[in-house]
Amino acid sequence: MKSSLNTLQLKRSIITAFLCSVLFVCVNLLLYTDAFKNIGQEDGVAENIGAVSFFLTSILFFKLFLAARKTPTPKEGRDLGGWYWFLALALLFFFVAGEEISWGQRIFGWATPDWMRDSNVQEETTIHNLEIFNAHTKEHELKPFWQSLITMNRMFSLFWLAWCFCMPLAMAFSAKLRQLVAFFGVPIPRFFYGCLFLATYIAAKSFVIVLQPEELIIEFLDEIKESFYAVIFLAVALNFVKRSKSQTEQA
Template sequence: MNTLTKTDKIAYFVLGVIFLIGLYFGFTDLNYFDTGFTVEDGPVEWGTAIMLFCVFVLSVYHLFSLWKYKKALWRLGTLAFIVLFFFAAGEEISWGQRIFGIESGEFFQQNNAQGETNLHNLVVGDTKINKLIFSQLLMLVMVIYLLVTPFLYRKKEWVRSLFDRFAVPVVKWHHTIAFIIGTVLVAINPSSRKWEVYELAFGLIFFLIFLNPFNKRIFEKE
């Protein structure tokens, strides 16, 4: 059940190329890495937004195509993922603000670290929401989800029942390995904007998880 599909192989190849390009510019042309490769509305940020939106679309498909075959808790879990990934994709591009040339309201101009219309760059007092929630807390959740829950799901019946009941996809080991390798490759990049590449890696890996999880029966008719 952990065999790589053709889609997995293509996705990991693309991700590997992105990591190598990032490392190359990170060590040879830091200015281009920061102001070109990972710039706001640049290729990396758009790649992240697209991958998150793809997970949203896939979840919508699951909800509507399996609605009559699944129970209420499964529908609730899938709906939660729809909201989560739509929100994440919108936040990544500041809800299209720069695309459509929309000026931020007074609240966001005063309380957003970048003066943009999004929540993850808000500053409360001296605390950046992005650092507290979207970095530290989210990283903790990702570590638990990608490294701990695969063991628990395979060992504990109550974990299997809970995840399957709420339509929570379980990672395969190659997803976990990709996460670990990606973490190492990003960590050695000297740029302060290297985490933009990390977000893209997360987006792509999550798309693969939702596309073909270890417990893929949750996306099958009962």
């Protein structure tokens, strides 16, 4: 990444982020219509889009891992990171995609193991719905703030915030951080995508605060928000593929 964000890049990021937030709000307003009120339900359109996007993201990062394994790493000038980062990202998004569809449980209809059902908020085969990682208790009561700090959703939000927004922004102003990132070979997304994540997050929070929807609408909104995140991560992976091809052609 270059040492600074130029004005044009910053303007594009802000404008596109604003449009993304407007689109998010418009999609969620559809929840109040009869025709589209169920797009955010379990196994609905939003969840399926999210699951497919996460799977595709995993595949793309795995392809980048294979390509990086075959490519000799030069001593300097390589900004896409080592193969181990791409493998870690591929495994991460495969896990997220599997969690989105309960690892196929609702597709194939197998029973949830007893040990997992007893501690799972939705009594299904997922890790993120285990009571310890969920914002709700087994009795579907909202946990106090401090007990909900380690929820999967919160950790996932911290992940995109750190990797896609804070890291690119900090690197634009810190030469030492750029050197450290280059030393460890960490692949860093464009700041543009971090703005899209942040815009989606702010739009979701604002939607709930301003409209104060019922609990079911909030649950559907969360599914739509996750699908937006998934599509943005897919765009991030596609951008890495594009950068990898460009780098290969220049080699």
